Amino acid sequence: MTPQEGTAPMTGREAADPNLRHLLARAAAVEQRIRHAVELRRSTDPDPDDDFRGLYLTDESITRLLDEEGARVFPAVPPLDGGGAASRLDALAREFALSPLDTEILLIALVPDLDDRFEAFYAYLNDDVTRRRPSIGLALGLCGAAPSDPGARARLAAGAPLRSGGLLLVEDLDRPFLSRALRVPDRVAAHLLGDDTPDPRLAELLAPWQAVRGVGDPVPLAGVLADGVPLAYLSEDQGGAGTALAASALSLAGREVLGLDLARLAEDPAPADAVRALVREARLTGAGLVCAPLDAVSRERPQLLRLLTATPVPTVLVGRAPWDASWSSVPPLLLHAPRVEPGARGELWTEAYESWSPSPLPPALAPDDLLAPFLLTPEQLTAAARSAAQTARLAGGELRADHVRRGARAQNAAGLDRLARRIEPTVTWDDLVLPPDTHTQLRELTARARHRDRVLGEWGMRPGGGRGRGVSALFAGDSGTGKTMSAEVIAADLGLDLYTVDLATVIDKYVGETEKNLERIFTEAAGVNGVLLFDEADAIFGKRSDVKDAHDRYANVESAYLLQRMESFDGLAILATNLRANLDDAFTRRLDLVIDFPVPDPTQRLLLWNRCLGPTLPRGTDLDLPFCAENFELAGGNIRSIAVTAAYLAAEAGGAVTMETVIHAIQREYQKLGRLTLASEFGPYLGLLDQGPSCT
Template sequence: MTGAHQVLAALADVEIDVRRAVAERKAVDPKPDDPYRGLYLTPEMVDRILADGPAAGDGPSGPVLTRLAENFELTDLDVRFLLVALAPEIDPRFERLYAYLNDDVTRGRATVGLVLSLCGLPPAGAGRFRFGSGAPLVSGGLIEVLDEDRPALARALRLPDRVVAHLLGDRELDPSIAGACRVRTENADPEAARLGAGVAAGARLLYFRTRDGDPSDKAVRVLAAAGRPALVADARQLDGHMAVLVREARLRGAGIVLGPVDALGDKLRDLVARTPDLPTILFGRGYWDPRWGDRTPVSLTVSIEGQHRLGGEQLRRAGTVAEHRALLAGRPVRAEDVQAGVRAQNAAGLERLARRVVPEVGWDDLVLPEPVRRQLTELTIRARHRDQVLGTWRMRPGGGRGRGVTALFAGESGTGKTMACEVVAAELGLDLYVVDLSTVVDKYVGETEKNLERVFDEAVDVQGVLLFDEADAIFGKRSQVKDAHDRYANLESAFLLQRMESFDGIAVLTTNLRANLDEAFTRRLDVIADFPMPDAGQRFALWDRCLGAELPRASDVDIKFCADRFELTGGSIRSCAVTAAYLAADAGRSVTMADLVTAVRGEYVKLGRLVLDSEFSPW
C-alpha cells in the first residue's frame, strides 16, 4: 500500500467523526426559509456532499504515519489532530463540511475548536495545549496555527504543502532548501562504523574540525553506519531556513550534515536548539565556540586525504564538468578534463587578493640545472604524499602544525622562479595564485597581518599553489627593537611565522635576496631551491625556445653567438626575443641577427649595464 493509500485509509475515522458531527448539527440547523441561507450550507447541501463519497471503513494508520510519529515524537492524539487538519488538503468534501461545522462558508479549514470537538475532547481540556508553540506538531513544522488575532479555539490550522506532499508519498526536497541540500547515503568504512555506533547509541551532536576541505563524505558514512541517510546542506546557500531543514530531516528520518559553520552566524544557535534528538554533524575550520549553542558537541579533528581536497558534491560537479568538456571535444575524458573540473570548483574569494594563473607550461619549457629540477620534483612529491607522511605516518605531530608544503625559490630576477612555480602547479593539476602585495601590505599597524590572514583563509577553499613573489617584502628579518616601528615590524614577522607553520596548503616564496629572509622562515621551509644565472649552454637553449618554431628566422641568425657573448637571464632573453619579433614584424620580414643585437642593446640599457662595442662585435 502506497503512502497516499495509507493516509487515505487513515482518514476513515475522521470521516466517521465528521458524519457524526454533521448529523448532530443538522438536528439544530436553521429552517430552510432562513434569510441568511446563502451564508452557510443547508442540511440538504450537506447530504449531497456526503453522498459524493462513501463513508470509509476503519483503516490502518500505515507505516508512513508510524514513522512520522516516531521522528517527531508525536502521541496518538497528535496524529489524530494531524489527520483532522489534513483532511481538507486532500479531499475537497472536507473543506465544505468543515465550513458547515464552522458555521462559515469562508472557513473551510479545521479550527482548534473543531479538532477538539471531532476528537471528543472538551474545549477547556489539555488537548488545546497540543497546539502551543512548543508542542511537537507546531514546533516540528507539521501544523501552522493561523489567525492569531482570533480566540484560540477559532484559529484555523494549516498543513504546509511539503508536509502534505510527504504524507502522499512525494520524496522531493522542500523547494526553499532544495538548492542548498542533497540527500545522500554511502557505505561506511571501519572508522565511520565506530563513530556511527556512538551516534546510534545516543551521541546526537558532532563537530568535525578541518582546515583542508569538506568532510561531508566522512559525515555521511558515519550517519550511514548509524542506520540513517544524510541530509547534507551547504550553510553558505541555506539562507537561514533552519526550521525547514530540521523538518525535512525528520520527515525522512535522516541525520543532518551542515557546514561550514562559519557561514551561519547567529543561526547556528537556532539549529542546535532545534535538534536535541536529531543526529547532527557540523563542520568548520575553527574550534567549537560554546557561545554557538547550549549544547556542546563531540569535537573531532578530521583531515581530507588526497591531492584535491574536495567534498563529495564538489567531486560530482567536477566530474560533470570533465565529462561535458570531453563531449564538446568529441573524445573520451582525459586527465586534463578532470583537472579542469577540479579547478572549476575553486572559490572566487582568493581572486580578489591574488592573480589566478592557469598553468600553460610544463617541464620541457624549463631550462634549469639538474639539481634545481630535482628540488622541484621533490616539492611535487611532498605535495602529493603529504597526507600519508604527515597524516597517516604522523611525521609532523603536535604543536598545531599544519600539513602544508612550503618552498623558497631564490635567485636573480628572470632566472625562472615564477615559471617553475607554474610548472609545479601544472604537474599537480592546480592553478597558480600570485599574491598581489599591493593588496596585502598596509602602512597601518596590524592591517598587513589581517590581510595575510584573509589570504591564507581563502587559500583553503581553492585547489591551487600560493605564490608570494618578492617575499622578502613581507617575510623579512626581525631586527633589534629600537622604537615602536621595530616592535610592530617584529610582531608582524612573528605572526607570519606562526601562520605559515599552521598553513595546510601549498605555498612558494620567491626572492631576489635570500639573505634578507628571516632565518626562522627558512628553517620552516620544506624545499629551498637556488636559481642560478644560466650558463652558455642553457642560454643557447633559452634563445632557441624563446624565438620558437613559428617566428621566421633569417639565415644570418646566430643564437650560439648570442648565448656565448650575452650573459642574460631567461627573462631577459625572452624580452629580447619579443623585441626582435616586433622589429621584424614592423619591417615585414624574418627576424635577423641585427634585430636580435638591437634588442640585446636595448635590454642592456634597460638593465643599466655598460654597452661595450667589443662585446657586440662584429654586429
Template sequence: MSDTITLPAHLETLRGRVAELVAGRSADDPTAGDPLRGLYVTAETAHRLATAPPPAPGTDVFPAEPVDAFEALALRFGLDALDRQVLLAALAPDVDRRFEPLYGYLNDDVGRRRATVALALDLAGTGPHDPLARARFHPLAPLRAGGLLTLDDEDRPLPGRAVRVPERVVAHLLGDDALDPELVDQGVELLTDDASGDPASARDAPAPAGRIAALAAAGQPLLVHLRERREGTAAAPVTDALRAAGLPVLRHRPAASTADAATVTRALVREARLRRAVLVVGPLPSEPGPLVRSLATGDVPVVFFGSEPYDSGWAPDAGLLSLDAPYDRVDPAHTWHTELSRHTTEFAPDFDLGEAVAPYRLGEEQIRRAARSAAGHAAFDGTPPTAAHLQHSARLQSAPLLDRHARRIRPAVGFGDLVLPDEPLGLLHELTLRARHRDKVLGEWRLRTGGGRGRGVIALFAGDSGTGKTLSAEVVAGELGLDLYVVDLSAVVDKYIGETEKNLERIFVEADRTDAVLLFDEADAVFGKRSEVKSSHDRYANLESAYLLQRLEAFDGIAVLTTNLRANIDDAFTRRLDLVVDFPFPDVEQRVALWRTCLAGTPCSPDLEDELSSCAQEFELAGGAIRSAAVTAAYLAAGHGGPVSGADVRAGARREYRKMGRLEPGGSLPWQ
C-alpha cells in the same frame, strides 16, 4: 495493512463523531431546517448558545498501540491523544470532501468548511474554555512546532481560527514520499539509503563517520559538529556511512537557500521526522548560532560541518558534540577511478591516474563533482578522459577567493622551456615530487613532526634578476597541473600596524583551501631578517616576521619564495624551507641555449646561428634580458618584413645593455 487503508478507517471513526455532534446540535436547534441557516443568527439561537451548558469530557477514540502511518507519525512527533484528535479533525477535509459541508454546518457558516479550533476541540470532547486544550495550539506545542498544523485567520480570536494541515503531511499519510515542495531549490537534497551498500561498511567507515552512523542506526540522540580543515572532508564520508547503514540523509547547504530561514528549517525538521532521516548540514554560515539552535530539536539526528571553530554559544543547552573531521585522504586515486567509472568505461592509456591527481587535496564530494565534470569534458572532446581533463576539472573545485588577493597565471610552459644547470633542475623535479607525495610521506608514513605543523611544501628560489625564478615557479605549477598565484606585495604590505599580517592571513587561509602554487615574488620584502629593536618600528617589524614564522609552520599548501639576495632572508625562515634552489647567472653555453629557446618559434635567417654564439660571448645577459632582447629582435624583423637576422639580435642585445646602463662591447657608454 497498508497506510492508505488504515487512514480512511480513522476518518470513518471521526465521521461518526461528527454525526453525533451534528445530531446533538440539531436536536435542540430550532433553525436546523432553515435553508438560510449559517447566514444569520436569530435571537432564539443567540439565547440558546448563551445558556448552553459546557460539553462533557470526551474519550480517546484511538487505540493505545500504533497500528498505522498516522499513529507512527503521532509517536514520531510526540503527540498525545488530544493532539491526534485535533490533527485528524484538521486533516479530514483534505482527504474526504464529505467533511466540508458537515464542518460548514457545525461552524454555523457554510463558507467555512475547515475545522476551527473550537470545532476541533468539540470533536475531541473538550472546548476552548479548557486552558490545557488551548495550549495544544501554542507555537511551541508539538502540533505547531513540528509543522503539522497551521492556523489561518490571524484577525480572529483563537476559537474561531481555522486549522490547516500542510499538504506535505497529508501526502505522507497517503503514501506519497516526494520531497517537500518547500525544500525544493532551497539547497536540500534527499539521499536515500544505499540498498546496494553493506551495513558492515558503515561500521568500518573511518572515524568519526562510522561511529556517527552506528549511533544514528541505533536511534541514539545525535547532535555533532565536525570541523573541517579542508572542504569536502566531512560531509561525504558521513553521508556514505549513514546510507550504508540503511538511513536516508537530508543534505542541506544553508548558503543555497533563498527563502526565509525559519520556514526552511521548520520544513527540514518535519521532513527528517517524517522520513526518520539524518540531517547533514553545512558548510555552516559565519554566524551559525540561529541555524544550530533551530535544528537542535533533540529527536532529529543532525551532523553539522564547516571550517568555523566550535562556539559553545551556538546551542548552549543542546549538548552539541564538536569533533575534528579527519584530514587524511583514503586512497584518492581509487576514489577517482571509482567515480570516473560511473560515467565512462574507457580511459586514455597514456597517463597515470594516481600521478595526475596526487597534487589535489580534494574531499570525496569534490572528487565526485570533478570526475563527473572530467567525464563530461572528455565526452565533449570525443576522447577518453585524459590527465588534462582531470586536472582542469580538479582546479575548478578549488576555492576561487584567492583571486581577490593574488594574480592567477595559467601555466603555459614546461621543463623543456627551462635552460638551467643539472643541480637546480634536479631540485625543481624534487619539488614536484614532494608536492605529489606529501600526503603519503607526512600523513600515511607519519613523518610530520608535532607542534601543529602543516603539510605544506615551501621552496626558496634565489638568484639574480632574470635568471628564471618566476618562470621555474610556473613550470612547477604546470607540471603539477595547478594554477600559479602571484602575491601582489603592494596590496599586502600596509603602513598601519597589524594590517600586513591580516592581509597575509587572508592569503594563507585561501591558499590552504586552494590547490595551487603560491608565489611570493621579491619575498625579502616580508620575509626579511629581524633586527635589533632600537625603535617601535623595529619592534613591529619583528612581530610581523614572528607571525610569518608561525604561519609557515601550519601552512598546508605549496609556496615558492623568490629573492635576488638570499642573504636578506632570515635564517629562521630558511630552516622552515623544504628546498633552496640557487639560480646561477648563465654561462656562455647556457646563454646560447637561451637565445635558441627564445627564438624557436620565429623565422630566422640562415646565418643567425653564428651571430647567436657571438652575442652570447659578447653580451653577458641573464635569461630575462635575453628574452626581452629576442622580443625586440622579432619586432625589428616584423618591421622590415623579413626573418630575424643577426643584426636584429645584436640590436636587441645592445638595447638591453643600454637599459642596464652598461658599456656596450666595442662601443660607447649609453649616455654618450
C-alpha cells in the same frame, strides 16, 4: 443514514497500502463525528430555512453532500492489525510525542486535504462560507473537549508539539483564539499519504551527501549516534571526508541521511524558517542531519548554528573552524575527519567515472598517480570524474591524463581568483634552461608535492606542532632568472593551476590589516588545489629587528604571523625573492627547499637566445647568437624581452631579425635596466648602436 451507507469501496492502492488503509480508516471515524455535528446543527437550527444561512451555503446543498451516492471516500475499516508494521500516522505520533487528542485534532485539520467536500461541511459548521477550514473551537468540539478546558486549549499553544513540530498551522491570528483556523502543511499531508519527496522549501538547500566505502571508520560514531548522542562535530582539513564519514555513520545507526549545505543556508532570505522545515523533514523521514561547511555560518551567522544544535534529531556538523562552546548549549562529540588518502582517491574516482562514462577506463591510465597532488573530498572526486568523462566525450571519447587533471582543477573554489592572479600552466620541463643542480632540486620539490600525503600522513614524518602537510620552498635569484617560470612548470607537471600573489600589494600601513589580507589569501587557498607563488617575498619575510618604535613592533608581528601561517598551510607554497640575504633565518629554517637561480652562463644563454627567438621567427643570415650569448650577461627574462623587441622591429621593417635589430633591442633593454652600453661588450657591432649619452 447509517454509518456504512455511502461507503465507497477501497481502490487497489488503498487495499495494498497498509499505511494508506490505516489513515483512511482513521479519517472515516473523523467523518462520522463531522456528519453527526452537521446533523445536530440542522436539528437544532432555529431557522433552517434561512436563505442567508452561511452566506448562501443552503441546507439543501449540505443535504446533497451528505446523501450523495458514492461520495464517501473513507472506507470504514478497522485500523491495522497489531502485528503489522506501524502506519505513518502512528510513527509521526511517536516521533513528535503527540497525545491522542493531538492526533485527533491533526486528523480533523487534515480531512479537507483528503476530500474537498469537507470544506463545505466546515463552512457550514462555521456559519461562514469563506471559512473552509476547522477552527480551534470546532476542532475541540469535534473531539468532545470543552472550549474552556485549559488542558485541551494548551494542546494548540505555540509551544505544543503540534505547532512547535510544524505539523499544524494556526491562521487568522488576529481573531479570538477559538475562531482561528487550523491547517496541515502540504508536506505533512503528503508524508501521511506516503509521499517522501522533500519539502520544496528545501530544494536549493539540500546536499546529496552519501555514505562512501573506504573513507575512515564510521562504526564508533555510528555507535554513539545510535545510543542517543544528539550532536557531533567533525573537524576536517582540505580534502577531508567529513560529510561522507557522517553519512556512513548515520546509515549504520539506522537513519536516513539529510544533508544541508550551510553556504546556501547563509544566503537564504529566511534561514530560521528553512531550519525549522529541515528539522521537520528529518523527523518525518527518520533522518539524521549532516550540515557542512560550518565555516560558512560560524563567523557571521552563529545564531543559525544555535538553531541547528538545538534540534531533536541526531546532527553532525562538518567544518574546518575550531569549535566554539557558545554555538550550542549541548556539548558536542568532537572528532577529526580523515582525508581521502591517495590509495582511496583513485578507487573512488574510477567508480564514479565508470558510472558516468560509457567508455571503459584506459588500462594505461593511473588515476592514483594523477590525483596524488590533489586534496579532494569524496564529493569533489565524484564531480571531477563526471567532468573528466564529459571532457573526454567532447574530445572524441578517449580519456586522457589531461582530462583527469582538468576535471580535478574544475573543483577549485573561485575565491582565490579575487586575491591572486591565476595562471594556467602551458610550459614543460623542456622549456627550462637551468643549471643541473637547480633542475634536480625542482624535480625534488615536485616529488615532495606529489607524495606529501604518503610521507607526512601515512608514514607520519611530520608529527605534532600544528604543522600541516604542506610543502614550501624559496626561489632566490635575480629578476628574470626563471623563478616564476619554474613555478609554472611545477604546476604543469602536477596538473595544478598557479596562483601568483604579490606580497608587496598585501602590506597595509594600518595595524593588523596586513595580517587580515594574508589570512584571506590562506583561507581561500585552502579551498583550491593549486601552487601558491608569493612574489617579492622579502617585502614581508625580512629579518626581524630590535624594537625601537611601534613600526618595528608591528613589522615583527607581521613576519611572525606569516611564519606560523606558513607552517599550518596544507598546500604547495613557493616564495620568490631577489634578495635572499634579507630573509629571516627563522623563516628559511621552516622551508623544505631553498633553490638558487643563478644568472645563466654563456652555454645556457645560447640556448635561451634560440628558444626565445623561436622556430618560426624569420632570421637574417648575419645573426650571430653565439656572440650575443658570450658577450652580454643577461638573464632569461631579459633575453626574452630583447627577442620580442627585435621581432617588433623586424615586423616594422618588413624583413627578418638581423644583428642590427638585435643590437638595437639590446640597447633598449640596457636603457630599461639603467646599464651603460660599453664598447667592450658590443665589439665589432658597436657601429650598429644608436649613439647617445648612455654609450661609452
